[in-house]
Amino acid sequence: MIRDERIPSDELRRIDEEIRSNWHTGDDVDFEDAIAYHESLPDHKRFADVLESADKPLLQPRAGVPRLDDQIELLRYLHEEGQADLLPTTIDSYTRDNEYEKAQQGLEKARETGDDTLNGFPAVNHGVDGCRKLIDAVDAPIEVRHGTPDARLLAAITFAGGFQSFEGGPISYNIPYTKRHGLEETIERWQFVDRLAGAYTERGVRINREPFGPLTGTLVPPSIAIAVMLIEGKLAATQGVRSITLGYGQVGNVVQDVAALNALKKLGNEYLPDEVVVTTVFHEWMGGFPPDEARANGVISFGGMTAAIAKPDKVITKSPQEFQGVPTMEANSAGLRTTRQVIDMAIEQKIDIDGIAEEQDLIERETRCLMDTVFEHGDGDVVQGTLKAFDSGALDVPFAPSDSAKGAVLPARDDDGRVRIFEWADLAMDDDIKEIHKARLAQRADTEGRKQSFRMVADDVDAISDGKLIGRPQGDVKL
Template structure:
């Protein structure tokens, strides 16, 4: 394995592909030419790329849930319910945990147990085991684009089968589906494996089939500063573009402060357009993830969090919003609760679709600092790679120049400590080895000192703990109880 950020030759791709398709029996079903013809036969309303382009042009925010169960018919029933009752614009297929870990035999046992128990014994849809025929049954039963959502460090076989099965959008990346999800998988290996996925999608593109690619924006989901998630999203977008991907959706997870979140979505798109400008014909869209941290157990309070996420997505003019449910604190939601979260979000989005968050001095300052922080990180990544982004990314994680808070990976430095300022925006309490200028360091320090002064305590790790649990307790900023 020799990692570099260069488009794979078709010979190299096809050589590695022979081994990938042998990982499970259903790999033998994949025929790329048949897959291309199948995609050409799909109606436009099932094409994720086209749907996102239309939404961007019309400046509307589409809604999409998370959902997946073990058996094909039950999965179709669930997604139909979310489309019809929940009014979802776009549909997901969330993949089960065994498949995410490439444990296909265990997934097969889960399918058998689900049939015996007459309920899903897996926490998602085992697409590899169901194979192309099963995936196509899902696609043909639904009247909306369907995306593969998972969390898989090695997602190569899953990509082969689901794309041949008619899915038109594929989530994840070599950083975003490794560092927040796995402990012992090297960043070098996952970037290499995801180059395969992106080269596969690039192959479809060469044949006239545009598959949407979406790096996973929220990362670990809780208190991730925008400049961290932006850096990862832009890196994964650039790596995908190098392999021939043309339709890219970059994501960001809600932090909770309206000004910072609007600034984040706007700067994500602006920065990505700047960095991706060297590639031709890239179509860029954005996705806003509703709050990914702890939720209130009370359903009424949970609806408040969901509504706030919907309002922020609409005001930021994100192309789509990933919706949470009022059962978020309790475990796997019912289909009814999932539909409730969708309808709540849809109502708010529709009410705000003709309204905009007005530019002001605070917003512009927030955008300025997010851009400055992100560029300082990315510039150092390129320096470490001596111009090669893939190599630079590996070295940046080794040096702590890229660092994701609260991640389990042993390849992540774990030095960052984020905390909220007095207005709830996420700042760096400890920036670790991030290559920040004195201006950036002082800006974050002053913001947290303002909060400390107001709360009559020094900024410390206790603030971090308080902030992690705050929304679940009905607040945004984890202020001490008086």
């Protein structure tokens, strides 16, 4: 039975040797050599230091292509033309599924044809040497962004390769992503990732860890997202991680988004140990985008304005080509510059919006209910509490493909566009909070002249891509 306990050093070494045998580039990982390489990096490439010392939100896009030279060119362009402060290396899907042979075949084909035959950078196949060439060639900190339920070999190679930030976690890279891996399995796998990051940290190389805040990216109630962030943050801290960036995905209502980001930072500092430096990252809208690029830029700008008011430490930007799929580097750069323009114009203004404090209080109360049930289910142990809470439905994520979550909770927007919970299922929440949600949704139903139903949920999922926030029915609506 796994528990929230630090992996002993001898067990860490045993697992490390085992997983490095899964692909030949694992043979090049040498911990002492890696420490020396990290120590040689200049201050402006040290991810945690750059992030934690910033005086305004830093911008980071998503980006990854298979060939090393092309990845270098892409990141340089985003840094120089897009003015990105922090850079990503998005990993390909085969690597995320630990299918390194298929990733190798895709990489070789990309080298032969010049085509992007993979949807990201196969870091395991490029190995330590390839990763270091990327780190050396680009003049900004770079993070590994992926989606991997079992990221152990990826972490071992990229940490040794010079990356100092690593996205993901056992819940956020399981529940929204896969049916193939049980939650207990991914928690155990990610304990190794976090312990390895902790081992580097203990030698003076702080590896920043960033749980994936948007989860399924579709109308996720803020308290559910924050609870998952706190759980993953606590699990990482147990293993010795000391720089943790908690994530949150935009839902679209400014009051609720600002309140949620405020609550995330406050609760992060409250629930995580004092020795952990807590930062926050705001993901611009992760749902469907309008097909028209002008309207898409409107969505991006709205995210920039929200960030200017809430002042998270980092913003993950979007491009006006989101509807089409993978953007060109020019479009990716445009999304960065659009966000930067809005933030720089708005951040020095004092913008007061009514209702933020009240919404933040509600989000904090909801989050505490969820965290309390985790502690109760596990008799204080976060791992066991998380497993049992998800198994019982006391903790849940809407629209989750994983069998490890019930996926029975359903959200819908209220009359102001804030995400409320329409179907609670077995989610652990106080009755008075449920009544607040019920009343807000009833108000919307009255405005629209229809009963509360799943139709509201479905309408809201597509609303922003259709050019609105709330999925109103066609016809007369009492506004």
